[in-house]
Amino acid sequence: MNARVQPVAAAEAKAAPFATHEVRNQARPATGFNAFDDDRALSALIARTVPWARDKLSALGAQAGSEAVQDAARLANEYEPKLVTHDRYGNRNDWVEFHPAWHQLMALAFQSEVHGLAWSTHEPHGHLARAALSYLWNQIENGVGCPTGMAYAAIAGFSGKPQFSLWRERTLAADYDPRRLPIEAKRAAVIGYAMTEKQGGSDLRETQTTARFVERGAHGEIYAITGHKWFFSVPVADGFYTLARTQSGVSCLFVPRLLPDGSANRIHIQRLKDKCGNRSNASSEIEYHDTWSILVGEEGRGIAEILSHAHLTRLDFAVGSAGLMRQALSLALNHAQTRTAFGKPMAELPMQRNVLADLALESEAAMLGAFRVARATDGLQTSDHERLLARVATPVVKFWNCQRAPAFTYECLQVHGGNGFIMENAMARLYREAPLNSIWEGTSNMMCMDVLRAMQRDANCRDAFVDELRASSGLNAVYDRSTDDLADRLRARYPDDGHARALVTRMAHALQAAEMLRHGDAAAADLFVQSRLGADGMHVFGALPSSEGLGEIVARASVIRH
Numbered sequence: 001m002n003a004r005v006q007p008v009a010a011a012e013a014k015a016a017p018f019a020t021h022e023v024r025n026q027a028r029p030a031t032g033f034n035a036f037d038d039d040r041a042l043s044a045l046i047a048r049t050v051p052w053a054r055d056k057l058s059a060l061g062a063q064a065g066s067e068a069v070q071d072a073a074r075l076a077n078e079y080e081p082k083l084v085t086h087d088r089y090g091n092r093n094d095w096v097e098f099h100p101a102w103h104q105l106m107a108l109a110f111q112s113e114v115h116g117l118a119w120s121t122h123e124p125h126g127h128l129a130r131a132a133l134s135y136l137w138n139q140i141e142n143g144v145g146c147p148t149g150m151a152y153a154a155i156a157g158f159s160g161k162p163q164f165s166l167w168r169e170r171t172l173a174a175d176y177d178p179r180r181l182p183i184e185a186k187r188a189a190v191i192g193y194a195m196t197e198k199q200g201g202s203d204l205r206e207t208q209t210t211a212r213f214v215e216r217g218a219h220g221e222i223y224a225i226t227g228h229k230w231f232f233s234v235p236v237a238d239g240f241y242t243l244a245r246t247q248s249g250v251s252c253l254f255v256p257r258l259l260p261d262g263s264a265n266r267i268h269i270q271r272l273k274d275k276c277g278n279r280s281n282a283s284s285e286i287e288y289h290d291t292w293s294i295l296v297g298e299e300g301r302g303i304a305e306i307l308s309h310a311h312l313t314r315l316d317f318a319v320g321s322a323g324l325m326r327q328a329l330s331l332a333l334n335h336a337q338t339r340t341a342f343g344k345p346m347a348e349l350p351m352q353r354n355v356l357a358d359l360a361l362e363s364e365a366a367m368l369g370a371f372r373v374a375r376a377t378d379g380l381q382t383s384d385h386e387r388l389l390a391r392v393a394t395p396v397v398k399f400w401n402c403q404r405a406p407a408f409t410y411e412c413l414q415v416h417g418g419n420g421f422i423m424e425n426a427m428a429r430l431y432r433e434a435p436l437n438s439i440w441e442g443t444s445n446m447m448c449m450d451v452l453r454a455m456q457r458d459a460n461c462r463d464a465f466v467d468e469l470r471a472s473s474g475l476n477a478v479y480d481r482s483t484d485d486l487a488d489r490l491r492a493r494y495p496d497d498g499h500a501r502a503l504v505t506r507m508a509h510a511l512q513a514a515e516m517l518r519h520g521d522a523a524a525a526d527l528f529v530q531s532r533l534g535a536d537g538m539h540v541f542g543a544l545p546s547s548e549g550l551g552e553i554v555a556r557a558s559v560i561r562h
């Protein structure tokens with residue numbers, strides 16, 4: 001070491017021990033915006049369709065852009081749920097402890113009616129308005145999106161069944177109540193679903209868990225369940241829809257956490273899953289031992305009962321993936337707009353601008369496709385077209401949005417460079433979360449099979465889908481040709497379901513394009529059609545066929561202004 005330099009360096013180090021460099025050119029924090037008001041595509045759609053929901057959405061949008069709420073999401077994922085099998089005296093406890101941030105987020109989500117607005121409102125298009133809330137919620141924290149999605153479906157499951165009227169009322173309530181009390185004493189209830197067993201989750205006909213009839217009483221038909229569940233999320237919920245085999249086949253039963261006398265029902269939590277993502281939310285393995293339960297619907301018709309709820313959870317996860325993509329996009333845009341490279345903000349580098357514009361188109365199309373199905377769900381009772389469209393298009397958008405989310409978040413992570421790969425950045429959490437929605441509530445392959453099944457059982461589903469596409473005809477020649485071609489493919493005969501993914505991907509692109517042409521910016525819609533349905537058919541983000549107008553697309557998608 002140079003003896004003449006040493007005293008100077010030592011003196012500087014004493015004054016400011018770690019002042020080796022100036023921290024510069026890091027992205028600005030992605031907070032301090034309103035994820036509803038500042039999202040032009042979303043707020044314009046809502047103004048045209050459900051203007052009455054504007055204030056509610058704006059309030060949740062402000063929470064989504066708030067630093068405090070985003071920090072609660074970080075904390076809930078960092079300090080994970082902990083299983084407490086026994087109390088300190090050795091008695092079984094079967095409980096899970098959470099960081100206070102989890103409860104804070106649950107309270108915010110339920111109070112915002114992310115779970116229940118579709119059922120509580122008397123205004124038109126309640127499912128669409130609730131979908132918009134869920135879209136915003138999924139820009140806050142996805143773990144909580146599991147209990148809100150299950151509550152949304154469970155409320156429908158309780159409807160029209162007098163023995164569950166109290167359960168319906170408590171599940172609809174907005175006043176989140178985590179206390180372990182009998183349902184009569186609670187302000188609000190949280191509901192779980194228990195279908196999947198070790199031997200398989202896609203083929204529920206293989207259910208091994210059994211239930212034996214006990215008695216018919218004031219609560220309904222009582223059965224005792226014995227067996228296991230391999231995936232059992234939200235194990236501290238107040239009650240669980242459960243599949244078990246009875247004499248007539250696989251049946252649906254409802255298992256309250258506590259018995260009518262207030263004692264614990266036999267739901268033994270074996271362990272919590274160590275998950276790739278969704279770490280704020282507890283998912284467990286459990287065993288039932290002669291567990292008290294109430295029959296739901298007809299004995300032997302359990303899978304049909306559960307599938308009638310699944311329409312709603314599938315819609316919700318299609319919406320959820322679109323929301324997750326929107327958050328990833330907002331983070332990527334903020335990063336690229338506030339960090340420079342080669343003398344420019346990164347968002348202005350031509351190749352990066354193409355990537356960002358392409359991601360913006362994909363995000364808007366994912367949102368519009370899912371919201372179209374939410375609107376169709378609003379018309380289930382009043383319009384044949386909407387009912388048929390909802391039947392066939394729900395698995396289409398569940399398949400496609402959930403399938404795209406991992407590739408989309410991966411690209412948004414890349415926009416962040418190395419910072420995106422570090423867990424203290426919300427981007428890395430979204431990347432680990434993204435594959436989940438394509439697994440639960442029916443995997444991608446199951447969704448494609450369901451699309452084929454819907455059209456095979458009722459050709460009117462296929463015709464309704466084509467009619468829906470034709471309603472956007474005359475706006476773009478590439479779109480019109482592609483619709484004719486798809487209509488032919490939908491009528492063709494195939495030897496097996498090996499073609500299903502290719503066909504359903506075409507259906508998804510077509511539905512998204514129809515919505516982009518109807519509701520999107522005209523130039524952006526043309527570019528979407530050209531890159532998804534035209535000869536330049538897109539396989540990698542950032543391969544938009546033109547550099548014209550990409551800055552405008554990026555600006556339109558930016559929620560955080562700089």
Ligand SMILES: Cc1cc2nc3c(=O)[nH]c(=O)nc-3n(C[C@H](O)[C@H](O)[C@H](O)COP(=O)(O)OP(=O)(O)OC[C@H]3O[C@@H](n4cnc5c(N)ncnc54)[C@H](O)[C@@H]3O)c2cc1C
Nearest residue numbers: 193194195196200201202231232233283439440441443445
């Ligand atoms: C974090 C997490 C939480 C969960 N929480 C719950 C919960 O609370 N309650 C609950 O009941 N379940 C829950 N699940 C389970 C989930 O619903 C199942 O994982 C899912 O249904 C798939 O079942 P499986 O894992 O048994 O896969 P499998 O059924 O074994 O399928 C494996 C693969 O084979 C494919 N496949 C199966 N059959 C076919 C076919 N005929 N043609 C082509 N491909 C096929 C599937 O698409 C999939 O890709 C959860 C899962 C996760 C990851």
